[in-house]
Amino acid sequence: MVSNDYFDLEVDRINRPQSPVPSGRISLRELTILVCLFSVAGFITSALLGFLALTFAVVIWIVAISYNWRYKETGLLGNMMVGFCVASFFIFGGVTVGGLTNGVVWTFGVLAFIFDLGEEIASDAMDVKGDEKRSARTIARVHGKRHAVRVSSLLFALFVVVSFIPFVMGWLGHIYLAVFVPMDLVLLYLTIKLLKSQTVQEGRVGIRRLYLLLTFFVVVFVVMRVL
Numbered sequence: 132m133v134s135n136d137y138f139d140l141e142v143d144r145i146n147r148p149q150s151p152v153p154s155g156r157i158s159l160r161e162l163t164i165l166v167c168l169f170s171v172a173g174f175i176t177s178a179l180l181g182f183l184a185l186t187f188a189v190v191i192w193i194v195a196i197s198y199n200w201r202y203k204e205t206g207l208l209g210n211m212m213v214g215f216c217v218a219s220f221f222i223f224g225g226v227t228v229g230g231l232t233n234g235v236v237w238t239f240g241v242l243a244f245i246f247d248l249g250e251e252i253a254s255d256a257m258d259v260k261g262d263e264k265r266s267a268r269t270i271a272r273v274h275g276k277r278h279a280v281r282v283s284s285l286l287f288a289l290f291v292v293v294s295f296i297p298f299v300m301g302w303l304g305h306i307y308l309a310v311f312v313p314m315d316l317v318l319l320y321l322t323i324k325l326l327k328s329q330t331v332q333e334g335r336v337g338i339r340r341l342y343l344l345l346t347f348f349v350v351v352f353v354v355m356r357v358l
Contacts, residue, residue: 249290325338
């Protein structure tokens with residue numbers, strides 16, 4: 132994410148001039164140092180978890196840097212690369228505890244991929260002006276903002292459908308259902324609000340609320356499982 136700010140500097144000067152780097156609160160030198168520090172810290176901690184964990188961490192790092200450096204302009208392919216990186220949060224967890232045969236791990240990974248892909252496509256719809264500067268072939272630039280928002284909404288609806296798999300398969304019980312049914316209902320409500328948004332600011336607020344919603348319910352789910 133920090134390296135993303137480095138490669139997105141010129142675009143962010145248009146889309147988000149108030150953010151830390153374009154506004155000058157953080158220099159490019161400081162940004163570069165942060166990228167190196169986090170990268171090294173990530174590799175070291177991954178190595179402590181085993182060779183497979185380190186290998187997977189290197190793959191994720193390469194995909195992330197490649198996206199920021201070259202593939203962001205490809206549109207859907209770039210969106211999918213980001214989705215992979217977010218999904219890897221759960222897959223990496225499975226790697227560290229030998230749980231790659233666990234259906235819940237892969238379902239949560241798929242859910243993360245679907246959700247983030249929808250968010251990325253919706254965010255592109257709000258960043259059309261800045262994306263014109265780098266000639267990014269996003270769905271919003273090629274087919275229009277409304278079309279992109281509709282595609283992201285379909286992905287959020289797919290998220291709701293897939294979220295029932297762990298319960299249907301018997302992997303997780305009623306506690307899971309008690310957490311995810313309310314989340315799905317709120318997610319559908321926020322998706323409708325996103326579809327009806329008229330301004331870029333409204334759209335960005337809606338996307339931020341979707342992210343906060345998912346984060347909140349993941350935390351609640353983890354706490355309930357621990358208790």
